[in-house]
Amino acid sequence: MDGDANIKMDEAALMAFLDTHFLQVKGEFIVEEVTDDGVTVRLDVAERHLRPGGTVSGPTMFALADVGAYLAILSRIGPVALAVTTNCSIDFMRKPAPDAPLRCETRLLKLGRVLAVCDVLIFSEGVVEAVARASLTYSIPPR
Amino acid sequence: MDGDANIKMDEAALMAFLDTHFLQVKGEFIVEEVTDDGVTVRLDVAERHLRPGGTVSGPTMFALADVGAYLAILSRIGPVALAVTTNCSIDFMRKPAPDAPLRCETRLLKLGRVLAVCDVLIFSEGVVEAVARASLTYSIPPR
Amino acid sequence: MDGDANIKMDEAALMAFLDTHFLQVKGEFIVEEVTDDGVTVRLDVAERHLRPGGTVSGPTMFALADVGAYLAILSRIGPVALAVTTNCSIDFMRKPAPDAPLRCETRLLKLGRVLAVCDVLIFSEGVVEAVARASLTYSIPPR
Amino acid sequence: MDGDANIKMDEAALMAFLDTHFLQVKGEFIVEEVTDDGVTVRLDVAERHLRPGGTVSGPTMFALADVGAYLAILSRIGPVALAVTTNCSIDFMRKPAPDAPLRCETRLLKLGRVLAVCDVLIFSEGVVEAVARASLTYSIPPR
Numbered sequence: 269m270d271g272d273a274n275i276k277m278d279e280a281a282l283m284a285f286l287d288t289h290f291l292q293v294k295g296e297f298i299v300e301e302v303t304d305d306g307v308t309v310r311l312d313v314a315e316r317h318l319r320p321g322g323t324v325s326g327p328t329m330f331a332l333a334d335v336g337a338y339l340a341i342l343s344r345i346g347p348v349a350l351a352v353t354t355n356c357s358i359d360f361m362r363k364p365a366p367d368a369p370l371r372c373e374t375r376l377l378k379l380g381r382v383l384a385v386c387d388v389l390i391f392s393e394g395v396v397e398a399v400a401r402a403s404l405t406y407s408i409p410p411r
Numbered sequence: 412m413d414g415d416a417n418i419k420m421d422e423a424a425l426m427a428f429l430d431t432h433f434l435q436v437k438g439e440f441i442v443e444e445v446t447d448d449g450v451t452v453r454l455d456v457a458e459r460h461l462r463p464g465g466t467v468s469g470p471t472m473f474a475l476a477d478v479g480a481y482l483a484i485l486s487r488i489g490p491v492a493l494a495v496t497t498n499c500s501i502d503f504m505r506k507p508a509p510d511a512p513l514r515c516e517t518r519l520l521k522l523g524r525v526l527a528v529c530d531v532l533i534f535s536e537g538v539v540e541a542v543a544r545a546s547l548t549y550s551i552p553p554r
Numbered sequence: 555m556d557g558d559a560n561i562k563m564d565e566a567a568l569m570a571f572l573d574t575h576f577l578q579v580k581g582e583f584i585v586e587e588v589t590d591d592g593v594t595v596r597l598d599v600a601e602r603h604l605r606p607g608g609t610v611s612g613p614t615m616f617a618l619a620d621v622g623a624y625l626a627i628l629s630r631i632g633p634v635a636l637a638v639t640t641n642c643s644i645d646f647m648r649k650p651a652p653d654a655p656l657r658c659e660t661r662l663l664k665l666g667r668v669l670a671v672c673d674v675l676i677f678s679e680g681v682v683e684a685v686a687r688a689s690l691t692y693s694i695p696p697r
Numbered sequence: 698m699d700g701d702a703n704i705k706m707d708e709a710a711l712m713a714f715l716d717t718h719f720l721q722v723k724g725e726f727i728v729e730e731v732t733d734d735g736v737t738v739r740l741d742v743a744e745r746h747l748r749p750g751g752t753v754s755g756p757t758m759f760a761l762a763d764v765g766a767y768l769a770i771l772s773r774i775g776p777v778a779l780a781v782t783t784n785c786s787i788d789f790m791r792k793p794a795p796d797a798p799l800r801c802e803t804r805l806l807k808l809g810r811v812l813a814v815c816d817v818l819i820f821s822e823g824v825v826e827a828v829a830r831a832s833l834t835y836s837i838p839p840r
Contacts, residue, residue: 289463320432326496327474334469353469355641357500357786359814361807378790382668385788498784500643502671504664521647525811528645544663575749606718612782613760620755639755643786
């Protein structure tokens with residue numbers, strides 16, 4: 269990725285960072301793996317994530333995609349960064365199961381000087397095809 | 412709007428619908444006005460909506476845009492609808508104030524047989540320019 | 555617009571800039587008006603813009619939205635800029651007439667230090683509602 | 698893919714379809730391969746595709762992404778379809794080479810009853826990373 273693909277934070281470091289800096293979502297997201305081109309993050313769906321009809325809410329899936337992209341970037345640039353989301357385009361394609369975890373696979377497509385671009389697939393355990401896809405742009409501060 | 416712009420639900424009807432069917436977000440969103448081409452919805456920002464540095468979180472603004480679009484559609488097609496979000500593209504443009512309400516102005520651009528398209532501007536009280544914009548597509552069931 | 559809303563290029567200056575620097579699309583786009591918050595650009599639809607069934611092609615409408623956003627930015631920062639599109643989200647909502655001009659109304663929502671965001675409505679003469687909407691982000695070089 | 702992943706049109710059939718129905722872009726796009734989950738389409742970049750500074754124009758890359766998604770859908774539903782693009786979100790990430798072909802790899806993520814969703818990566822020969830990514834939604838007529 270743009271000559272800077274070295275991994276600067278592993279799973280434990282990303283989890284510790286989340287727990288320290290994102291108190292409002294403490295315990296919500298589990299970093300499963302730092303992969304070759306991104307990260308995999310899990311969300312254990314609970315009652316508070318649901319909408320009428322047993323659907324996982326859109327904001328819940330958006331939040332998962334956003335955290336997945338953020339952690340993919342941090343895993344490559346380290347915990348000093350103050351990256352902010354500037355754009356997200358998300359497609360909701362299938363209904364996730366109401367009682368199964370969601371798994372977000374993030375792929376870092378560009379890690380530039382000022383912008384980073386990720387794409388994301390979200391899977392619901394037990395459903396073969398992705399339930400959602402998203403692409404996100406982050407603005408990253410000078411390093 | 413495609414020959415079906417008559418208002419079928421007013422502010423009170425939309426609020427009652429939210430409170431009955433969206434228990435998880437009860438009290439979160441206030442329908443301020445059903446306008447000529449959409450609705451205006453308010454969110455009173457609280458501690459739980461914030462991120463480090465006092466920024467309102469992305470998922471909070473996504474949720475507000477999503478509700479704004481949903482209610483704009485319901486205001487025109489009535490409470491029987493089971494519309495679902497299929498796509499959202501959102502741009503975060505400025506930092507909202509951490510202690511001021513957000514106001515979401517939704518404009519219904521298309522209300523078709525199977526798809527509806529809205530765009531949304533989100534304002535933070537005290538900031539002149541919009542802090543975010545979004546466009547959303549909903550799939551609407553046969554009427 | 556971020557303290558820099560003064561108009562630096564008027565209609566004639568934008569047209570001259572297009573004709574000089576964009577030879578491949580010379581004569582394609584007409585700058586109709588530099589407005590309070592953007593520009594209006596016209597495209598006279600011709601045979602080469604059509605697709606089977608007499609629809610104006612998607613790339614034609616994308617090109618119009620992209621030029622509209624570019625010129626809205628240049629009208630505020632002047633001809634020295636080398637802005638590049640980084641993202642576009644576009645919704646095709648209705649079929650334009652095959653033999654009527656398209657009119658693109660661009661609104662500059664943010665003109666920041668490194669990013670500019672515009673939104674766009676495209677109208678087909680004789681159709682009341684917008685046929686397409688788009689939002690675009692440009693990366694702008696240091697001024 | 699939603700129980701309908703059988704290939705209905707191969708490379709030759711897709712090329713023949715393009716040449717017959719899309720006269721305005723005849724010869725522009727080459728179907729290289731119908732893949733397990735989509736298609737690969739090539740564009741040989743020529744002078745008319747360029748912008749100042751030797752960049753391939755945005756509309757050219759949009760057109761390639763749009764054709765790639767369209768052909769991926771047709772390859773699975775056959776030539777009878779009258780699918781139309783309803784949304785595209787595209788990110789321009791790197792400058793393509795001005796004198797090398799572009800290759801568009803499309804992945805069909807959903808092929809539903811009324812909507813299909815694809816994502817696309819565009820590569821410029823000689824550049825390792827993708828130069829653009831896009832996601833597209835098509836509305837497909839009743840089959």
